[in-house]
Amino acid sequence: MDRVPPFDPELGLALSALDRAAREPFTPENLAARQAHDVAVRRRPTVDELRAGGTFEVEELRVTGPAAATAGTGGPDGTAGTELTLVSARPAGVTEPLPLLYYLHGGGMIMGNAWSVLPRLLREWVLPLGLAVVSVEYRLAPQARYPAAVEDCYAGLAWAAGHADRLGVDPARIVVGGKSAGGGLAAALALLTRDRGGPVPIGQLLLSPMLDDRNATFSCGQMAGVDLWDRTSNATAWQALLGDRYGDPDLPAYAAPARATDLSGLPPAYVDVGSAETFRDECVGYANGLWQAGGEAELHVWPGAFHGFDTFAPQAALTHDARRTRTRWLRRILARTTDLSGLPPAYVDVGSAETFRDECVGYANGLWQAGGEAEL
Template sequence: MKPNKIHPELRDAVAKFPSLPLHNRAVLFLVKVVTSLSAKTLKVPGVSISTKRVNGVKIRIYSPTGKSSAVGLLWIHGGGLIIGSAKMNDRECSDYVNKFGMTVVSVDYRLAPRHRYPAAIDDCFTAWNWFQENAASLQVKKERIFIAGQSAGGGLAAALVHRVHDQGGTPALAQLLYYPMLDDRTATRRDLDAIKHPIWNNSLNLVGWSAYLGDAVGGPAVPDYAAPARRNNLSGLPPAWLGIGSIDLFHQEDIEYAERLSAAGVQCQLDVIDMAPHGFDSLFPNTDVSRDFIAKHDNFVAAILAKQV
């Protein structure tokens, strides 16, 4: 993609971002190891961070050291379903604690290709059920828990919202979808390869979806919980915020999903950031464009919470 297509504030940083051949199993393994070892626990004033295992699933808990608002949030990290860890979002999860008095539970779900579908969504569902069952001891009201995620985690968040809805019980208060990876069929579009989207391109997208779904990618047998854009009926779901950059690979599939949510009667706030690439707010948080993006998200969260008072 030509540099003049990228937001001026992000152009230089994006140009320096490394391109990794994650289709190479040795490189993928090395990236997983380096990511795990390099992610250091942040010490954030006002936030207590702890970890535990729930039925074999590792979770990371961010609690306010001061007064709790009795609000919770289940966070799901990104990484194309093949890399990443809960620890890498210490900053984002701590921000939720300090901004809203929330208790945040982040899921260290199993990664593909070693663990294919439904491992990741099963782990997220396990974490959700644990959060619901232990809400009172965490000083959270179980009916006031958001589900949120970035990129592949955004896709898992959307799928988890579907699964929670279908299972009955207490629904999520709202869903917060940061540039979610929703549709495996995008990965089968070879016309998108030539665009070379910054940060996450369609060649990498095919690597991620193939690792998760195997040869089923793009075919007729992919379950809704694997690729939430495939779900036909979106009615009855909790309110949604969806944020996406206009030059993000997922731009088209995310716009279509947001429009389908609205058409199904689901409250949905869609924020499209002009000339912004994938993951820009997380990778380059100290920019005005990233701060404006997060402000739009925060306003949505505050509006949802205001209705609960």
């Protein structure tokens, strides 16, 4: 076995405290049982619970997917015109259109649901940042293979953008995001919206994204049998998703974004990953590819972090650092707008040694550039 980066002390303790079953890799032989176990134990909050006594407006929506073209993903899969389930949430009592975070859950393309991630999103981003969130219940593998999941995600995004008034969101301020498998799907969505001329996100929030089906990076081998999600689990999940196309040298980038040969024209990206996880090298490589294509990417490699560290060690110092950093990026991206003209005079002040300095200065500068009045 290759030498591996040391785990952060707090994270190492959290990892060692997990029971043996939780650390057992996914295999084709145990996949069905592991999926059934996940459905049985994963917490799925109700709409009433998510509303938190009237703090949030939460709605489960059953919608018809737009009849969007599926050229390029490998052929039509029946998403267009079929029923999708979305969950929409926003702060209660807000009447103006809000920016939208279109967030996709993780679970290796084989597990998870649209509801389980919402309590954290509501607590960390929806209320503090004043945004709305929509999550889609995309189909899971191997019951539905590629391109089912990414087409579900695209159809949900197209519906949300096309029904912005219904949702109370600003279609010009949409961020796509997700964690693990959800991060990979968000990256695929950015590629799809570019190539199809679909809803254009202003940012992509990629948290330890699952990007590369080839399972051949140095970190895949280095972290084999060590990371919570290792190359055995990774191969099992990709095989479940791709079926006979697993290992196909001509696999589209919409299935595995690390396959993309053209990363130009994509929205600004936030990419983070642990130094001690399987996805490290593919995430670093993806950010590097965005830079090489002339794009914008902010990359964070959390020292000593394994895959999903913030879920399994929520009180660790590194988890708090990661969450604060993600929030700052979201705040900066959402502060950007294509049109600052016609706004009333503004007074903006900020300390020279505080976190929000640069975004406040940038906002005032944007007002001046748009012919507006601002005192800074």
